[in-house]
Amino acid sequence: MDTLFIGSDCWWNRKSKFCTHPVCFRRVLARNSSILTINRYRASVPFLLVATSSGEWLGHTVQLNVQVPQYLAFDIYSDLEKMPSWSPWLRSVQVDPKQPEIATWNLSARGLSVSWRSRNTRVQRPHIIAWESLEGLPNRGSVQFQKKGDECTQVELTVEYKVPRFLKVILSNSFVGKFVERTLLEDLKRFRLYALQEYAAQKRTVKNEATNE
Numbered sequence: 001m002d003t004l005f006i007g008s009d010c011w012w013n014r015k016s017k018f019c020t021h022p023v024c025f026r027r028v029l030a031r032n033s034s035i036l037t038i039n040r041y042r043a044s045v046p047f048l049l050v051a052t053s054s055g056e057w058l059g060h061t062v063q064l065n066v067q068v069p070q071y072l073a074f075d076i077y078s079d080l081e082k083m084p085s086w087s088p089w090l091r092s093v094q095v096d097p098k099q100p101e102i103a104t105w106n107l108s109a110r111g112l113s114v115s116w117r118s119r120n121t122r123v124q125r126p127h128i129i130a131w132e133s134l135e136g137l138p139n140r141g142s143v144q145f146q147k148k149g150d151e152c153t154q155v156e157l158t159v160e161y162k163v164p165r166f167l168k169v170i171l172s173n174s175f176v177g178k179f180v181e182r183t184l185l186e187d188l189k190r191f192r193l194y195a196l197q198e199y200a201a202q203k204r205t206v207k208n209e210a211t212n213e
Helices: 022-031 070-078 080-085 165-173 175-212
Strands: 003-006 010-013 056-066 090-095 102-109 112-124 128-136 139-149 152-163
Touching: 056 139, 056 175, 070 080, 070 128, 070 139, 070 152, 070 175, 080 090, 112 139, 152 175
Parallel strands: none
Antiparallel strands: 003 010, 056 152, 090 102, 102 112, 112 128, 128 139, 139 152
């Protein structure tokens, strides 16, 4: 038995070393954000600790302008196996060669490893990619690409995951939810940098080909 009942209030958990009672859990989060933070990458991933197969969906949305054409932003993001190049908390993404709409995701940081399989539920180039998990970490979401100019695209990322009901209020109304959004936004910023580098490389290639003609 991992959970001990101390008095009438506390639920002490032997594995996590803190009380999982809703009130106490909130206090722990307030005092020690490192429980939910991967300090190596300055990114918090609370959904790894609280996501569950049964519960209620909790979602976060962030957006960022990326100074590349819409088609290029879409193509780079949709290349899932290269995603670890700009998303450091991903160890690998493997696309099923027989079913390219299905991928296996592997996350690893500070000794924490999580894997799950997902399926693309909607892919409309160059506008939207939507997915849902098939097994493992329960999550779903979408990334939308809106043209803002010839060389500017607004990328909007939405991620949803299931959490126990009593945690939904905590994660929705506290700084923890903001940590998740900050993590997603930092990933989009890294994606933007990667996309800008790819776009610059494409421009150099076109320029060199034109010079050699």
